[in-house]
Amino acid sequence: MxxxxxxxxxxxxxxxxxxxxxxxxxxxxxxxxxxxxxxxxxxxxxxxxxxxxxxxxxxxxxxxxxxxxxxxxxxxxxxxxxxxxxxxxxxxxxxxxxxxxxxxxxxxxxxxxxxxxxxxxxxxxxxxxxxxxxxxxxISKPAAKKGHYIVEETAAEEAQTRVQVRELNQRDAEYLISFLPKIVKANRNREQLEKRNLLIGYLLYTTGLRASELLSLNWGSFRYNRQGYLYADVIGKGKKHRTIPIKEETKELLLDYRRSLGESVAIDPDDISPLFFALYNKKEPHKDKRRLTYPSLYKIVKEAVHLAGKHSKVSPHWFRHTFVTMLLENDVPLAVVKDWAGHSDISTTNIYLERVNQDNTHVHLQKVNLFR
Structure with a gap:
């Protein structure tokens, strides 16, 4: 051009x-x-x-x-x-x-x-x-399938398909996260790498961050509110800003990770150094911080998935779907979930709610006496 x-x-x-x-x-x-x-x-x-x-x-x-x-x-x-x-x-x-x-x-x-x-x-x-x-x-576009699904053929000779939701249940999510530190093979910076991987899992699972948002986090992205709770300021899709609360368990892992790197745990809003960076073969991991890339994050999750023996299609984004569904299952208001997840339209959030309601239909069925 x-x-x-x-x-x-x-x-x-x-x-x-x-x-x-x-x-x-x-x-x-x-x-x-x-x-x-x-x-x-x-x-x-x-x-x-x-x-x-x-x-x-x-x-x-x-x-x-x-x-x-x-x-x-x-x-x-x-x-x-x-x-x-x-x-x-x-x-x-x-x-x-x-x-x-x-x-x-x-x-x-x-x-x-x-x-x-x-x-x-x-x-x-x-x-x-x-x-x-x-x-x-x-132009005629195919019908869009609502939600976050994988559609697989059940058999080559059959037209019927099997639909699987791209998310984890709570037990599988926690189980998978436990394998993130176990994939570390390097001897140098082993402790830091293990703590980094575990923190990655917790942040994905407890915040619903997109992979790009997670990788864009700086130490200066975190701050305490007036009540003393830790929050992360995130720039999401369309350069839209939103604020996400950090669970206490995740906060402790965050501070532990910083200490293992020899970094200060004092919040500095002007610190634009990447939270996650390459650590392999670095004698001084706090220097020359090259931000962790998506292929590296993807590989970390995939190796943990393989080691844990879980569904091979699990990717970092599955944790986001899991998080949104769990919020709705625990009766967090739809509007709050929308803002928390950074959905541009509440109809996106409502797709999750519709499926949560479908999964709970057995509760209503049990109330009906079908036999005398």
């Missing part, structure tokens, strides 16, 4: 002038001074689509979401290349063919996201006159 990608970085003083010049020089304005890509190159079309519809949004999205968008773009480009198509060639048949390809190849959640990316691209093309027809109207 050329220097148009630098436009958002320009000062307000120069932004308008340079944007006007670039658009005028490339004849990309119509008689109404609206962006028109009728006669533009495909390069211009893609450039403006990403600049106006992706990059501007991505500033508030997580690296994981940005990576997903790039994957969606790559999927579309590969499809077009394999069928010797250009973006100008896209019409009704191509939209239907790509729609069918995505729905057949990907699970519902991924298919919905990839088709949403395709819809946005087609809508942008229609808005800028690159496409003369409103092609996105022919």
């Amino acid at each position: 050329n220097d148009l990608t630098n436009l958002p970085e320009l000062t307000n003083e120069h932004y308008l002038t340079q944007l006007q010049n670039k658009l005028a020089n490339r004849n990309l304005l119509d008689e109404n001074r609206n962006l028109s890509l009728t006669d533009s190159s495909e390069q211009d079309f893609l450039e403006f689509f990403f600049l106006e519809k992706v990059f501007t949004i991505d500033r508030s999205l997580s690296p994981h979401t940005i990576k997903a968008y790039r994957s969606d773009a790559k999927t579309l480009l590969l499809f077009l290349t394999e069928h010797s198509l250009s973006f100008r060639d896209i019409g009704f048949p191509e939209v239907k063919a790509y729609n069918k390809f995505i729905k057949e190849k990907y699970a519902s959640k991924s298919a919905i996201r990839k088709l949403e990316f395709f819809r946005r691209l087609l809508d942008f093309g229609y808005e800028t006159q690159f496409y003369k027809s409103h092609l996105s109207t022919w």
Whole structure:
């Protein structure tokens, strides 16, 4: 991409002038001074689509979401290349063919996201006159499955599927956490690594933090409120801030972990050093703190899962689902759970509540006398 990608970085003083010049020089304005890509190159079309519809949004999205968008773009480009198509060639048949390809190849959640990316691209093309027809109207997304589930085939010859919730019960969660320290094989910094892994498990299980939120924690993210209780200030999806209370058991592990590193346990709001960082082969673990990465966190959890002999699909995110469900099972108000979990809409939280209520239907059934 050329220097148009630098436009958002320009000062307000120069932004308008340079944007006007670039658009005028490339004849990309119509008689109404609206962006028109009728006669533009495909390069211009893609450039403006990403600049106006992706990059501007991505500033508030997580690296994981940005990576997903790039994957969606790559999927579309590969499809077009394999069928010797250009973006100008896209019409009704191509939209239907790509729609069918995505729905057949990907699970519902991924298919919905990839088709949403395709819809946005087609809508942008229609808005800028690159496409003369409103092609996105022919996209049909698969039905979204509510909740957090894994769907597996029960048998190759059967159409029936088995649905499993992506969460743990309390006993399995505690059992799995107990294996996090046991996966440490290194002799150097063994104590610190064991305490770090145990703290990771407790934070995931007792706070409902997303993996990205956990890894973004600094020592300065913690603070005591006026009553003396420990809280963590978190920046979640969409750069939204929220505050999460820390259970006493987790707090003790946090302080114990800090002491094992030779770090102060005094809260310092200005300390931006990462809470979790790589410790292997470090003679002085408190120096050169390289923040723990998601692949490293994922590996830690997966190794514990393997050692514990639990469901192989368990990932760090399962603890978040477990936490939200346990809050609702213990009658924490829906609105409180929504804010605590950082859900953007209460309908997301309500999905958990619906399943909790379904699991409790036996309580109502026992009250009914069906036999005389």
